Amino acid sequence: MNELPRRQVLGASAVAAGALLAGFGVGARTVGARLKRTGNVLLNDMPELPAGLLTAAEFPLIEAIHGRRSRRFARGASIPHGPLAYTSKFEPAPLSELEQLLLLTTVAGNTGWSNLIPFNRSYLPNLPNYAAAAGGRTFPSAAGFHTTEFFFTDDHGVYFFPTRDMAATKARSSENVTDLNAYLQEHKSRIRKLADGRLRIPAQPQHMEMHNEWCANVPGSTLIIPVADLAQHVLLSLCYLVQSGVCVYDDRNDRAIPGLDRFKHRVDVANPFPLSFLEQMSLTEVTVEISCACYAGALMQQAMGLGGWMYEGLNPFSVLGASGDPAVPGLGFRFDTLPNQPLPHVTGLKGVLEGHCPPHFTDMRAAVEAVVERKFGRGGPFNGKTGGPYKESEAVRSAAAPIDDEFVECVATMAQYVHDTFGRFPATVPAIFTLMYLQTHQLDTDFYDRHFDSGAYLDTHAAHAKSWG
Secondary structure, three states: OOOOOHHHHOOHHHHHHHHOEOOOOOOOOOOOOOOOOEOOEOOOOOOOOOHHHHHHHOOOHHHHHHHOOOEOOEOOOEEOOOOOOEEOOOOOOOOOHHHHHHHHHHHHOEEEEOOOOOOOHHHOOOEOOOOOOOEEEOOOOHHHOOOEEEEEEOOOEEEEEOOOOOOOOOOEOOOOOEEHHHHHHHHHOOOEEEEEOOOOOOOOOOOEOHHHOOOOOOOOOEEEEEEEEHHHHHHHHHHHHHHOOOOEEEOOOOEOOOOHHHHOOOOOOOOOEEHHHHHHHHHHHHHHHHHHHHHHHHHHHHHHOOEEEEEOOEOHHHHHOOOOOOOOOOOOOEEEOOOOOOOOEEEEEOOOEEOOOOOOOOOHHHHHHHHHHHHHOOOOOOOOOOOOOOOOHHHHHOOEOOOOHHHHHHHHHHHHHHHHHHOOOOOOOOOEEOOOEEEEEOEOHHHHHHHOOOOOOOHHHHOHHHHHO
16 A cells, blocks of 8 residues: 555644644744645744644644554663663753643643533533533543643753643634744743752662663653642542432441431432542542543654653652652652551642642631632633633523532531541542653664664654754
8 A cells, every 4th residue: 555645644633733833933943934724724934943843733643643652762871781782872862942842731731711511401400510620621631620730850850830720822813723832832931840950769669660760750851740639539529429419428437427418408318329439430530631641742752753651650659759768859749647558648739739638728628618619719610700612601601500508518528527537538549649651752763773673663753853953
């Protein structure tokens, strides 16, 4: 079968990427060309544009999917022994600012307003009130909860990149064309530096899987770290249940939660859900969330010709700062050692990402009230003054099912019972959760030429040094 010219296989991904290019210019190795329309996307003159960015904009989605591989051998890397032994002839090379911002916005960028869940007959005449964020991001979240935020580290420092409550990007024109330069700068302004120097994760068994000791968090790389406020996600799940007339019981101790009988006109106390099931479901949902975000970045690596991979081979307690080793402060999250529990209970990073549980809230009712405020308060998805994608956004947002004091008390009764009974919230899953990471680095293609047959990397990897300058 003859190979199709690349432009004949461009799909929706190329159109979407092309939309971001309008009006963008940077000082780097560039091409001078007048780009025309791609589908319904208008591309303006870009006399100073890296050739690699143009290639990435037209890179077929199907090629990114089928060409995705974990490519761990970075410039500067070394495998000292074994059948794939090799030492790079190059020095470690960091990503450019443009490359890093493209990856960050691919993993966690705002993509406009969320469309919300538009209908559930049980809520009539109201709109379902599931969501907690008004803005959409590059990855999905269960019922629009969006409880994940992002950290990253490189040779220069450790950073926080908050986008979960970001309003729709202002970089999109009335013709629905996005100015990439404005888009990247809008996101760059949200980055907050937390510390100088690369996050230290020692290459030792207690901190990382030993198959990663030679390649994880290496000089020159950018490591993106999604972190979920799972405590908040469980509260949002409880709200979801109560709105549907459901409550939970303590299946660990095989008993009903005291005080729920007074809400039996709102929830079915005779047929409750097991608490552990709700918490495991919430954990699974945030795992999907952070994995989808990292996978989006892994696809962008192929389009840009960068090495890297998504993986879980770093000890999450070492990453968060709860390993117990004072020489490995990680991200610096607070943790407590609880009686009869072998693992630390990580709850939050003060002033940065605080879990919806004590000690960051006085009690669980305060945490529930904060969740409701996120939904209905300023900038929330169900605040009439929040903008939106609708022709009558105020009317749509204001039509969400309300949450009254009794609702809050019902959810808080369950949440406070969990905290008082187990000495923590949630009971069976972490309050703060991280698992999947995305590492990106400059690939040393010489290693693959030495040890692999042809096809071990893509044309974008082969041309990266020339096309990105």
